Amino acid sequence: MKYDFTTKLNRAGSGSLKWDAMYQINPQVMPDVVPLSVADMEFKMPPELTEGLKQHLDTAVLGYTGPTPAFTDAVQHWMLKRHNWHIKPEWVIPIAGVVPAIFHAVRAFTEPGDGVIVLTPVYYPFFRAVQSQGRNAARCPLHEDNGQYTIDFGTLARLAADPHNKALLFCSPHNPVGRVWKKEELQKIQEIVLEHNLYLFSDEIHFDIIMPGTEHTVFQSLSDELAERTITFTAPTKTFNIAGLGISNIIIKNEKMRTRFVEEQDKGSGTLFTALSYKACEICYTQCSAWLDEFLSVIDSNQRLVQRFFQTRHPEIKAPLIQGTYLQWLDFRALGMEYKALEQFMTHTAQVFLDEGYIFGEEGRGFERINLAAPASVLTETLERLSNSLTKLKH
Structure with missing residues (x-):
């Protein structure tokens, strides 16, 4: 792999809207939690873009x-x-x-x-x-x-x-x-x-x-x-x-x-x-075409990681593979929770911050949207935290 899609970023205090929103929703959130909500990647920028902008700034006039x-x-x-x-x-x-x-x-x-x-x-x-x-x-x-x-x-x-x-x-x-x-x-x-x-x-x-x-x-x-x-x-x-x-x-x-x-x-x-x-x-x-091509393979791998996780550990929750975007649509309806109760369970009990399905319309109630644009290690940590809470919920 030529590009870095594995480094875990910490954007707390950086002004990131989705990170700030996480702390507003649950000020007691654990320090290692990464929000996987808004369609905003948890990856480093393409290095060609970083270097290109640096070179541009050497001569640019920002008028x-x-x-x-x-x-x-x-x-x-x-x-x-x-x-x-x-x-x-x-x-x-x-x-x-x-x-x-x-x-x-x-x-x-x-x-x-x-x-x-x-x-x-x-x-x-x-x-x-x-x-x-x-x-x-x-x-x-x-x-x-x-x-x-x-x-x-x-x-x-x-x-x-x-x-x-x-x-x-x-x-x-x-x-x-x-x-x-x-x-x-x-x-x-x-x-x-x-x-x-x-x-x-x-x-x-x-x-x-x-x-x-x-x-x-x-x-x-x-x-x-x-x-x-x-x-x-x-x-x-x-x-x-x-x-x-x-x-x-x-x-x-x-x-x-x-x-x-x-x-x-x-x-x-x-x-x-x-x-x-x-x-x-x-x-x-x-x-940045080469970066994008590698990014797409990472997203495809990540969506399969999420699908396998639920199929193996919590098959009542459905995680169908997507065809486009880097946002996977997860079906939690089998839990039988009212959609606001599901939100509370996710954000406070499991400390998992996804996009709540109901914000996309009433047809989204009982669903969650997960952002796949994060290192596989972050996805795994998030899913394990969710799994622990789901296991307790079932017992």
Whole structure:
């Protein structure tokens, strides 16, 4: 192994939001506990990124900085190389984050009282982006069968036919259930979107994090007609754990939609002026592919470690393998706990800090989402601590 995916980090006191949240939830937490909640890696940064930024700082002036040709070239090349997706420079709108971009899209292309379709359980800021802005979340629950999730196309078609619903806010790969949608599934959704003239907001922030043997299709690449109605949300932040640098790339082919989105952006966060963010994205996309490839093998190994653990020690708890993201969806419903009692058991009895399933919608009650982007030793320590508490619970 060329890169360091084994060192256990201690981010206490560093300002890490998820570490601070752990201490707020349980101030008595033991000193060796690592939170495996928010999608924020517990790995060292790619050394190429660290060294590249150091070299950049030797000559950089950190004033107001916009995208450079080198940055745009890196984004274009990455999309082509990793996703076989041809984009043009003018399609790329840099912004501080995917979540604010989703807020902008909802405001720009829907009106108060309109509906936005979401496939639940789903990444919880989706609900905020819709409901906090006076829109309605039209819920289309995914079908779950023994840990495997599929789309309810009948319900989706019915919701799309409702003239009050103006957009589909889609998650691909799906967070939290870890599905990578098959091309055939996307084609069915495309038919529904086009038939009912919906806007498609496709959050593909995890699209670089695909498990071996699985293939991700960029949704808007299915057809030019679909691309003309689509906003695709991408970023290097999840892929390389640089969310703290605030750089995302929103891809909009349709010029009128692009103009409308930028106008809405200018009402809020405005243009991104961040020298280190542009450079970090450029370095990641041009120098860190080997790190990413090794990272993906580590995540696949870690998810199998988690699955084996529960199959062997606590088979009533289900840990299906994921196809994408580095977030595994764990089913604790067999414990028969009310979802708030489960949260209390996890955070205070077991001192295991995952993301509670209920935050992703009512369909997530009884589930937990574990962050696999941590050394295997950290996962093992966490699972052993959980196992001890589960054993006591059963007796």
